[in-house]
Every structure is written in structure tokens, then in C-alpha cells.
Amino acid sequence: MASFYELCCRECGKRFPNQPLSACDECFSSLEVAYDLAAAKQTFTREAIARGPQSMWRYQALLPVPDDYVPTTPSGMTPLMAAPRLAKRIGATNLYLKNDAVCLPTLSFKDRVVSVALAAAKNFGFDTVGCSSTGNLANAVAAHAARLGLKTYILVPTDLEPAKILNTRVYGANLVRIEGNYDQVNRLCSQIAERYEWGFVNVNLRPYYAEGSKTVGYEIAEQLGWRLPDNVVVPMAGGALISKIRKAFGELIELGLVENKPVRFFGAQATGCSPIAHAVKNGLSHHEPQRPNTIARSLAIGNPADGPYAIRAINESGGWAEDVSDVEIVSAIQELAETEGVFTETAGGVTTAVTARLYAHGRIAPGDLTVMAITGNGLKTLDVLQGCYEPQQAIRPRLADFEAMVEKDAEHDREEAYVR
């Protein structure tokens, strides 16, 4: 059962009772949820967790939901998969991927944060919830809200991929398209949240929402047999995921569930929207906002809310941040699918390409136990693969035609081998 928790300012430390609030009224910094970890020691044990459901709710004792909350969606507990074939290609020997491309119910890690945010929304008595989103969050809010019977207002930039629009509207959500980029949509959401008595998952419910990201960290540790990896590589949009995985590892250490060891945090961005990577590479403690221009729309936040905390997590842990081009993102999507059978969206392409570069540049040693976070499903960004594959010539339904085709393929392979 959930231990005692309340809101806490991340800068000045002021405490606030639980309420829909994202900024401190003393120093105007962001808030997060703080727990009474001493109390959690009794309930958050390996044994209690093992008895829990096969979902992120096995960690309910360290999630900010009421004691009697009954979850309605089985999000989380996604596969942690060894990735030996990708590893071989990029010069690694101990590489894993955390596969949130198959997170339920909407196939991205956003199902985790929305599960927690809407639990908070119910607790605060909201009948309408909303978000600003570039797609994955929109899908997750729409689906979870449908299941909980909540009304929605979901704001998205106009240039969103068709699949992400359909995957929101199918749940009966109110989708509002805004002429502008994500940062403009997000700014408008902050204004709306002050005007209406609604629960915006990534605005006034953000401290609760962000806690859902911790479950990625808890799961990695448990799935590795209650130990921490040497490195994690995490895609960065708002920068919350990387900070919250670090928070999760810290809590597990403090509660004695894993041995204390250094974990290095590596952040991944697209070059077309890389405020955090730019800050890390240039030794800045705060990012400078950018105007996004990348196919990785799910990472296209030019002014990331958790930018300074992501930078801190990377620097304090001895990690690094990298950014990759749109061409590299598409190649990496294909490479991950071809080697490991995991089809990820553009954000996963960013993470895969950045991981390859970190090994190539010697920032990660080949034998290190490294986990890369794959956060979304490739079926949502099919448009980026348009034109990557030649249309295939159909053959007649005759065995002779099939044999001729196989022979042609074999000939092609022999020619390729000869050239090599």
C-alpha cells in the first residue's frame, strides 16, 4: 500500500499537501512527489513486490496513489530483452533493451505516467482531463480516460502523424489541433489549466504523472535480478524519464533492494531538437530553448521542463548526451528491427543510433551492462519509412515463378559476397 507522500519543491524544498499543482509559490520552481522512505521500508520489499501483479502496479507502494486505489489498466512490466545481434553490430557484448514499444494499452511508455496521473485526477475529483502532446501521451490519455469514464481535452500540434491522431480519436477523445509547435501547445495548456478546473496530466498533475516513469527503473533492476546496470541510454524530450529512472535507482538503493553501485546516465536526442544534448556537450547547467525541426516529433520539445534535472543526472553520474540526424534515426529504426525484431518509433531510432555512437566513440565500454530504453512503437510513425522500400514485383501463383525468384535472390547474394 502507498506510503506517506506529499509534494516538495525541487529547488527550495518547500512541502505542499497533495493537490493539483506544478509550481512552488515561493521560488516558482517545479514540484515533485516526496515519500516517507522509512515507512516504505516495511511495504516495499522484494517479497511483497513478487506477490504483486505482472504490471507496474507491483510497485504501488512507491507510487503517489491512495492506499485503496485499484488500477484499471495493466501498464508496464514490459520485456527486458538481451540484444546480442544489435550488440555485435555496434561493438557491444552486454546490451539489453527495455521494450516499452509493447507497453499496454497504447504501446508507449506514456501509459505508465498516465496510469498514475489519472489515478491522481480521480483522487482530486476531476471529471475532465487533458494534456499537451505530440502523440504518445495523447493516445495514452485518451485510452485511460475512456476506461475511467473521464472527459478529455487533448491538445496537439497541427503537424502530428495521422496514426497518432487516429489512435487518439478512436477512444472518443476531444482532440484539439493547435497551429503551432509543441512548446506553443504546452504554453497554451498552462494557461488553460489555470482557467479551467480540469486535470492536465503534464501541467497541474505533472508531479504525479512524472512518478510513473520511475517504474521503468524499478523494472530494469528487478528484471536484472535485483541489480543495477552500468549504463542506461534514455531518449529525452521533456527530460523527466532520465531523471526519474535515476530517482528510482536511488530509492532502491536507499531501501536496500539493490547493492549501491554507480550507474551512468546517457541522454539521446535528435539533432533537430537537442537543447539538453547541446547543454551537456557545452558544459552548461541550463539548456537554451530551441525551435524543433526533426522527424522525431515525440522528442520535439524545444524548452524541456526537466532540462536542468536531466543535465544534472547526466553530469553527476559521469554520463554523456548525444544527438543524431533524421537519416540516422530512420537507419537505426531499421537496424533494431532487422537485428532484434523490435519495431520502434522515431524516438527509439534516436536511442538506438545514439547508443551505437556512444560505443563507437568509446564512451561506453564494450563489456558494460548497458540498457537502452525503447519507449514507443514503430506502427505509430510509419510515415518516416515511406520510400525506404521499393515496391515489390508480384509473381504468378506458380512454383516455377517462385523457384526463379529464389534463384535470382541466391545469384544476387553471390554477387554481393563477391563484391565484398
Added chain:
Amino acid sequence: MSVKVVLPNAFQKHTNGTREIHSAAQNLPQLITEIETSFPALKPHLRDNDGKVRRFINFYVNEEDIRFLGNDEYAFKDGDEVLVIPSIAGGC
């Protein structure tokens, strides 16, 4: 010349509930000074220990982040709407 300035809920405790002001400030540094003069209780909260305006506070002019318009150098125009947002939220 006058610009409309919309203050966030988080400021209201220090502004006696004032949500909106009109200002003749020419630029952002002047506007901040004016806000601090009008609401002395807000001043210690707006700045950090070094006297700099806190990094988490965001200023927008007519829907655009003021940092893209030149920040302190941007000259306000008559009718501009300035929006103050503490600690921008978000997450896609």
C-alpha cells in the same frame, strides 16, 4: 504605449490576487523592475541569491518565448501581451 501583462496563479499570493497589469515598460528588464515596485512582496521570490531573475520563470510575448525575440533586447510594442509562466511543464 502600453502592454498587457498576465501574471500566473503562483504569483497571486504575493500580488494580493492581482492577475493582470498594464505597463509602459519598454523592455523586459524594465517590466520586471516595475512588477517588483508594484508588488514588493514578490521581489524576493522573483530573484535568486545572486539577484538574478530565476531561470525557471518564462516570459512570452504574443505566444512567442521572449528568448526567441531577443530577450532583454526586445522592445515592447503597443498592444503586446506578455505572459509570465513559472516553471513550464510538459512532456510529449
